[in-house]
Amino acid sequence: MLFSSKINKFRTVALLLIFIGIGMMYLGLLFRDALIVFFILGMLGIFASVAIYFWVGLLSTQAAQVTCPQCGRTTKVLGKMDECMYCKATLSFDPSHAPKESDPNKR
Secondary structure: OOOOOOOHHHHHHHHHHHHHHHHHHHHHHHHHHHHHHHHHHHHHHHHHHHHHHHHHHHHHHHOEEEEHHHHHEEEEEOOOOEOOOOOEEEEEEOOHOOOOOOOOOOO
């Protein structure tokens, strides 16, 4: 479920940037000579994360909400093709991007 849709992928990258930024700040405590450099790099990572979270929030408000045909839950779709946030089913607005019909008994 970590990378189940485009919105969740962006959120995961932003969360990783927060952890990397905090880790860089802790590295600054180990290397006292470069404390300021590591602190600035950590703050840049955290600021980049905030910018990504803000951007994803704007994308999320504009994303189309659809009901997934497999699990029946409401999910958001970015672009022409995306995955369901819950069951990873491929969702598409464009018929040329629609997944091929498969065996209904196969999961």
